Amino acid sequence: MRSSRLAWRIALVRPRNPLNIGAAARALANFNLVEMAVVAPHTPAWDEAQGAAVGAERVMAAARAFPALPPALADVTLVLGTTTGARRTLACDLIPLPELASWLRARRARGRAALLFGSEKTGLLNHDLSFCHALVRIPTAAGCPSMNLGQAVAVCTYELARAGLIQPGAPHLIPHRSLPASVISLEHLLARASHVLDLAGYFEPKSRAAMLLKLRRFLLSLELTNEQARILGGVLAQIEWKMAHTANAGARTTSPESSL
Amino acid sequence: MRSSRLAWRIALVRPRNPLNIGAAARALANFNLVEMAVVAPHTPAWDEAQGAAVGAERVMAAARAFPALPPALADVTLVLGTTTGARRTLACDLIPLPELASWLRARRARGRAALLFGSEKTGLLNHDLSFCHALVRIPTAAGCPSMNLGQAVAVCTYELARAGLIQPGAPHLIPHRSLPASVISLEHLLARASHVLDLAGYFEPKSRAAMLLKLRRFLLSLELTNEQARILGGVLAQIEWKMAHTANAGARTTSPESSL
Numbered sequence: 001m002r003s004s005r006l007a008w009r010i011a012l013v014r015p016r017n018p019l020n021i022g023a024a025a026r027a028l029a030n031f032n033l034v035e036m037a038v039v040a041p042h043t044p045a046w047d048e049a050q051g052a053a054v055g056a057e058r059v060m061a062a063a064r065a066f067p068a069l070p071p072a073l074a075d076v077t078l079v080l081g082t083t084t085g086a087r088r089t090l091a092c093d094l095i096p097l098p099e100l101a102s103w104l105r106a107r108r109a110r111g112r113a114a115l116l117f118g119s120e121k122t123g124l125l126n127h128d129l130s131f132c133h134a135l136v137r138i139p140t141a142a143g144c145p146s147m148n149l150g151q152a153v154a155v156c157t158y159e160l161a162r163a164g165l166i167q168p169g170a171p172h173l174i175p176h177r178s179l180p181a182s183v184i185s186l187e188h189l190l191a192r193a194s195h196v197l198d199l200a201g202y203f204e205p206k207s208r209a210a211m212l213l214k215l216r217r218f219l220l221s222l223e224l225t226n227e228q229a230r231i232l233g234g235v236l237a238q239i240e241w242k243m244a245h246t247a248n249a250g251a252r253t254t255s256p257e258s259s260l
Numbered sequence: 261m262r263s264s265r266l267a268w269r270i271a272l273v274r275p276r277n278p279l280n281i282g283a284a285a286r287a288l289a290n291f292n293l294v295e296m297a298v299v300a301p302h303t304p305a306w307d308e309a310q311g312a313a314v315g316a317e318r319v320m321a322a323a324r325a326f327p328a329l330p331p332a333l334a335d336v337t338l339v340l341g342t343t344t345g346a347r348r349t350l351a352c353d354l355i356p357l358p359e360l361a362s363w364l365r366a367r368r369a370r371g372r373a374a375l376l377f378g379s380e381k382t383g384l385l386n387h388d389l390s391f392c393h394a395l396v397r398i399p400t401a402a403g404c405p406s407m408n409l410g411q412a413v414a415v416c417t418y419e420l421a422r423a424g425l426i427q428p429g430a431p432h433l434i435p436h437r438s439l440p441a442s443v444i445s446l447e448h449l450l451a452r453a454s455h456v457l458d459l460a461g462y463f464e465p466k467s468r469a470a471m472l473l474k475l476r477r478f479l480l481s482l483e484l485t486n487e488q489a490r491i492l493g494g495v496l497a498q499i500e501w502k503m504a505h506t507a508n509a510g511a512r513t514t515s516p517e518s519s520l
Contacts (some may be wrong), residue, residue, distance in 0.1 A: 029404035144289035144315040154411035
């Protein structure tokens, strides 16, 4: 088996310069990729982006804009962030780009993968990184580690093509219980878990947001399949119901029957 | 031996957009390259280029502009052109970028190498290609083969770094007789050869320019060392002297002594 069977989506998170959106689209077209997601662009100037997307009309036509990251990743089963490595390393793998293919093979990665690129100014933020199974680093020079956004996309898509990781015609994915859980099912699980923990008084108000990021990273690290996510969701739903019920019962002394 | 010992120069030939000059400089800086030559830029707007060269101040400061290609390559011993492969293939190797390292190893390439990128509009022209020992092709999709100039430079410099072809700190080259002849010594040889052929009435006036391109390609294909170029130059100088002398003698009947 030469490569992992993955459908790729390139996601630009809060890009500032429309020319970079167009340049990214062109790089996708150069290497036979089609799926581009643009998350909360700073200047949603699609006309200007189009001008830089020479030959990439198909990619631009299929490109989708999203107000936030989770909907851009809904059906994605493997999220990879890009980083210069300058940011404090999170507790996840930091893969040098030339080693991405062997990392994917070792992991037997399947499904739909997203490669995230942060804004020209800040890169990916901690909230974005909390969705990432691993980080990818282009091995740039220490003296000038940060790449131009369009050039970084070109180098990464070149490497995907070079390593034979791009399937001509992305596979149509049928969610299967043995396949990795998608971002949207993990988000549903996280929402349920955080509600349970709210009911349990687990969070300090001021650290709640940071704890939720950690909780998302914990859920990611479990590498759940769809079936496991479904089971865990059922368990949490039962706990949630019981706690909500008990809270109601304690506070308003309603009968169990009436709360159903 | 993992890689060939080469000092690299990136040469942009007639670039049109100053932003691409800056973006190219940034890619060089990202991958530890310093030497950039800009040949006959369409708009020599260095200030604008500087703006796109974030973090690449050293490369921009060292960048040199040339009015034409030969002086930009004077000390170069291996010239590689980049192409989308669309242009009629010349009688020289067309190397897929991922295979460049093994091509260089097989050739035992040494000295100073230049990688040429043509203008955004036309790519490299036949005159530029006549200087190239081989052509390099980024394996892009058939549906969108042409890359943005800045992105093409980034992908190529990434590959040079990936393959371990970039020496930190370019070696200082001492021309040695067993080393490959540089572009300038081949140009001197070509000038002398074309003068001899002019004296011999070898050229048709209307095909002279095209024949000179073929002659340059022929000289390149000999892969002369400095020593061989010196010997051949000496032989041609002698023939040149004799022919000029004979012509003079025939035309003006001057004595051999006085023509010396």
